[in-house]
Amino acid sequence: MQYTAIFLLSLLGVQVFTFVVWGLFLRLGLNWAKVPEITARKVVAATIVVVLLNNIVAAFALLTSWGSPALQIAAILGAFVITIIVPTVVVATTFKVSGWRAVQAWLPTLLSAVSGGLLVIFAYRPFIFETFVIPTNAMAPTIVGFHWQGTCPDCGAPTYCSPLEEGRFVHGPVNMICDNFHVTLSNSPEESVYGGDRIAVAKFLTPQRWDLAVFKFPQDPSVNYVKRVIGLPGEEVIIQDGGIWINGVRQQLPASLEGLEYVSEAEGRFAPDLWGTSEKPAMLGDDEYFVLGDFSAQSYDSRFWERGVDGHNPYAVPKSHMLGVVTTTYWPKDRWRAHK
Structure with a gap:
């Protein structure tokens, strides 16, 4: 997928930027510390070692983000050591200088972290790519949040559902959805809680039909949702059969999406009439989108919304609330997937 390739290339670009800037500030620090015999080869070698170790610690932090507290503490301590102690040792060893002069040479490299942070905050995240962690399972099985797993009785594929809050009891079977979109009831999901997917979102793409989009929830713009784009501006949307x-x-x-069926009727005695049905078609304005979750039986999406943004239909996501298009599920590694 071309946009997944662009995402990977953009990460490489950030790494190159980090390498160049760290090396430049190290050169500045070496001059400030009056270190003799500074060569480009030594500067490059020291920079490679430090940047590589920083990446190893970042990868370890990602691996332990849903692990035990002990592993998370180890990741924090590792980050401290790599950020402060290791660069000083590398500089001292490479340039054969005392510990104090190595610290003096290292100090300006802290500005590289500042410049990198500014690049990410003001350029990369707003205009290129941003990453998110998925908390819920409205988009299961395509994207999953914190979840229980089971086995589909129809096809044997893994099934997913949201875990119940601690202290709540399961009254009867729970709805689960498998990788082949079979929705089944299970009395005995595996109650180990698995972490949510991490996704990359392209901020420069305009959503098209069937894209996965991240947007500000119309009823509470402080909350981000991810759903599949179904209806585009100016269209009439009906869910039927x-x-x-x-x-x-x-x-x-x-x-x-073969096997996926969208639900057009809510269950329950007091269930609401849904938007996007033959009785209540969703007529979209010139800058509005209609969105649905892949786990249709468990998704709170355009069908159910009762209040929208001022001047817009209650079921619509205005273009101004769209944040970007999901291109990649990049973690966990066994769920890596290119979406676009």
């Missing part, structure tokens, strides 16, 4: 009808024409699902 498990499928999507746009302006009266049934849409063919992408191959990756």
Whole structure:
């Protein structure tokens, strides 16, 4: 997928920027400390070692982010050692100087972290890519949040559902969805809680039909949602017979969604009438989108919304609330997937 490739190249670009800036500030620090016999080869060698070790610690932190507290503490201590102690030792060893002069040479490199942070905050995240951790399972099995797992009785594939809050009891079976979009009831999901997917979102893309989009929730813009874009600006959306009808024409699902059926009726005695049905079609304005979750039976999406942004339909996500398009699930490694 081309945008996943762009994401990976952008990460490489950030690494190159980090390498160059750290090396430049190290050179400045060496001059400040009046270190003799400074050569480009030594500066490059020291920079490679330090940047490589920083990446190892960052990878370890990612690996332990959903691990035991002991591992998380180890990651924090490792970051401290790599950030402060190791660069000083590397400089002292490479340039054959005392500990104090090595510290003096290292101090300006702290500015490289500042410049890197500014690059990420003011350029990379707002305009190129931003990463998110998924908390819920409305988009399961495509993207999962914190979840229980089970086994599908229909096909044997893994199933997913959201874990109940601690202290709550399961009253009867729970809805689960498998990798082949079979929705089944389970009385005995595995109660080990697994962490949520980490996704990369391209901020420069305009959402198209079937894209996964991250957006500000219209009823509370401080909360970010991720759903699948179904209806585009100016279209009429109807969910019928498990499928999507746009302006009266049934849409063919992408191959990756084969088996998915969308729900157009809510269960329960006092269930609300849903938007996007033949009785209540969703008519989108010129800058509005209609979104649905892949776990249709468990997703709170455009079908259910009762209050929208001022001047917009209650079921719509305004273009101004769109944050970007999901291109990649990059972690955990066994769920790595290119979406676009």
